Amino acid sequence: MVSETSEGRGFEPRSRHHHRIVEGLETGPSTMATSPDIGSRVRIKLLTHDDKTEIEGVVLPPAVRDHITVKLANGYNVSHLLSSVEIISSELPESNEVAPNKAPMINPDLPMVRIIHTGGTIASKVDYTTGAVTAQFEPSELVEHVPELLKMTNLDVHKIGNMFSEDIRPNHWNQIIDATEKAFADGCTGVVVTHGTDTLHLTASAVAFAWCGKGGNPPGPIAFVGSQRSSDRASSDAAQNLISAVKWAAEGPRPTGELSDAVVVSMHQTSDDGACSIHSATGVRKLHSSRRDAFRPVNTMPLATVRIDNENVDLDLEHHYNEARSNTLTREITSTAERFDDKIVIRQLVAGPWLTKQEIVDAASSKTDALVIHGTGLGHLPIEDSNGDTPQNLELRDAIEQLNIPALIVNQCIHGPVNMNVYSKGRIQQEIGLLGHGITSSPEAAIMKLHFALSNGMDVGLVMSQNLIGEQQQTILD
Numbered sequence: 001m002v003s004e005t006s007e008g009r010g011f012e013p014r015s016r017h018h019h020r021i022v023e024g025l026e027t028g029p030s031t032m033a034t035s036p037d038i039g040s041r042v043r044i045k046l047l048t049h050d051d052k053t054e055i056e057g058v059v060l061p062p063a064v065r066d067h068i069t070v071k072l073a074n075g076y077n078v079s080h081l082l083s084s085v086e087i088i089s090s091e092l093p094e095s096n097e098v099a100p101n102k103a104p105m106i107n108p109d110l111p112m113v114r115i116i117h118t119g120g121t122i123a124s125k126v127d128y129t130t131g132a133v134t135a136q137f138e139p140s141e142l143v144e145h146v147p148e149l150l151k152m153t154n155l156d157v158h159k160i161g162n163m164f165s166e167d168i169r170p171n172h173w174n175q176i177i178d179a180t181e182k183a184f185a186d187g188c189t190g191v192v193v194t195h196g197t198d199t200l201h202l203t204a205s206a207v208a209f210a211w212c213g214k215g216g217n218p219p220g221p222i223a224f225v226g227s228q229r230s231s232d233r234a235s236s237d238a239a240q241n242l243i244s245a246v247k248w249a250a251e252g253p254r255p256t257g258e259l260s261d262a263v264v265v266s267m268h269q270t271s272d273d274g275a276c277s278i279h280s281a282t283g284v285r286k287l288h289s290s291r292r293d294a295f296r297p298v299n300t301m302p303l304a305t306v307r308i309d310n311e312n313v314d315l316d317l318e319h320h321y322n323e324a325r326s327n328t329l330t331r332e333i334t335s336t337a338e339r340f341d342d343k344i345v346i347r348q349l350v351a352g353p354w355l356t357k358q359e360i361v362d363a364a365s366s367k368t369d370a371l372v373i374h375g376t377g378l379g380h381l382p383i384e385d386s387n388g389d390t391p392q393n394l395e396l397r398d399a400i401e402q403l404n405i406p407a408l409i410v411n412q413c414i415h416g417p418v419n420m421n422v423y424s425k426g427r428i429q430q431e432i433g434l435l436g437h438g439i440t441s442s443p444e445a446a447i448m449k450l451h452f453a454l455s456n457g458m459d460v461g462l463v464m465s466q467n468l469i470g471e472q473q474q475t476i477l478d
Helices: 140-147 147-151 170-185 200-213 238-251 319-326 355-364 391-401 424-431 443-455 458-462
Strands: 020-021 026-027 041-047 050-061 065-073 077-081 085-092 112-117 124-126 133-135 152-161 191-196 222-225 263-268 275-280 284-286 296-299 304-309 312-317 346-350 370-375 409-410
Touching: 041 065, 041 191, 085 152, 112 170, 112 238, 147 152, 147 238, 152 170, 170 191, 170 200, 191 200, 191 238, 200 222, 200 263, 200 284, 200 443, 222 238, 238 263, 238 275, 238 304, 263 296, 275 296, 312 319, 346 355, 346 443, 355 370, 355 391, 370 443, 391 409, 443 458
Parallel strands: 020 085, 112 152, 112 191, 191 222, 222 263, 346 370, 370 409
Antiparallel strands: 020 026, 041 050, 041 085, 050 065, 065 077, 124 133, 263 275, 275 304, 284 296, 304 312
């Protein structure tokens, strides 16, 4: 039985009087078998309605009471009632694997990585009573579910919370930044941030600008990671995504600070297992609501690929990133990062047939610090009246021209630049003070850059035209 599809209920034995052997002890129908220690490598025989099947893997914390959950070599988890299995063999965890309620031993030959835990689907379980997914994993449980991690690094964990990412606000960005500073001050080689996927690219961009937006460079790699399927589901992508993120944090190259490589996002490369992509925080976006390869690059390419084949984990830097590294001066390391003003208010509007003067007036009159408009095509707004029958377009233009707060255009198309030099209305938009010409980062990274500039008293117009941390991919403008 696979826990994802059978709602945590294993197959009943053929007969209620069937006897089974558990770790060498014969048990009858009134005796409940006990599961081997978490982290043990087991070989078990499953008694199903059809026949007996043998599987081998690592014991994980049970997904449901009175079940045994085993992680198979292919990365999938299966759960069965203890009453329906025979445990043929059980080997205790190796010394560097996690056992419940025990701190892992420190291996002096391995680097130290800190996991900063915020929650999300990667830290969630399915409630098999309601069918809902709820954030309830503790960070230590994540490590217990992926004992391979401790073969590549020493790990410790700092918990900020068990939040879904849509609930995360700017004050949480600052808490994460605080925690990354503390991790490096404590001597960690790298940092992994577990985070829900819906706003993962936003928070990753925030941390990237915090560390590098004023010319800084963190002491080591910072990798954000999430999952599209909860960690207790058979099809979960959590384990391989986490392995990939830890691999980057422990063994990835020292960030340059110039190539948007100080903070990355680690997620599945395709819907299949076996490879995860390492993306620049400012050049990636969630582009699918449910696929395991939901995160795709925007106007750029992944920095690296982590390939996972059973116990082998290999990190391969992409050619373009290797070449760029060889032609880029690495910034000096800084021990502190900047922060975000969580009182900043940014209103977002969408260009199209329904955008009118009133939306601009309402936004500007509501204590707004900046306005972002998601423009069509190359970054356009409906501000011209070529047929003489749309006066509301001219009213919209006048309302924008009278704004006394920054107004930024980003791209509804997601991919491609904002280029306000091509069409007449783009040139008009620049004349009336709209910012955003030349943006090639993801729209979310551009908005985060705006928030960062406002938070730190920077010249917004100048900052939005600059390439602060490698967020502006100039090659697509050639």
